Amino acid sequence: MARRTRITIDYSICGDGNEVDPRACGACMRACGPAVFTLHQTFGAEEKDPCDPQQWRITPLWASLCTRCNKCVKICPKEAITVE
Numbered sequence: 001m002a003r004r005t006r007i008t009i010d011y012s013i014c015g016d017g018n019e020v021d022p023r024a025c026g027a028c029m030r031a032c033g034p035a036v037f038t039l040h041q042t043f044g045a046e047e048k049d050p051c052d053p054q055q056w057r058i059t060p061l062w063a064s065l066c067t068r069c070n071k072c073v074k075i076c077p078k079e080a081i082t083v084e
Contacts, residue, residue: 005068006084007036007060014080015057016042022058028072028081029058034065037072 014020022039029037042055060066066083073081 005063005066007063007066007072008082008084009058009060010078010080011057013078014076015055016045017055020078020080021054022056025077026058027075027077031071031075033069033071034062034067036060036062036066 009015012018014025015022026039029035029039037058038061039056039058041053042057045053045055047053047055068083070083073079073083
């Protein structure tokens with residue numbers, strides 16, 4: 001049986017209007033060869049201006065494509081990503 005890859009992002013650090021804005025960083029997205037991650041608005045966020053959302057997230061949408069190279073972990077400036 002193949003092991004499942006679990007990618008976790010600490011959203012208290014990266015995204016959701018917190019410490020790091022993933023639109024400005026995006027290091028993990030650029031480092032990931034298989035393009036596991038996607039950038040999107042934080043679902044359910046209450047925004048002052050819905051036409052100009054400020055709360056964004058990077059989500060590991062396609063974890064099954066992950067090669068466990070850990071480039072995303074190594075490049076994250078806030079150490080917000082873990083791969084298991």
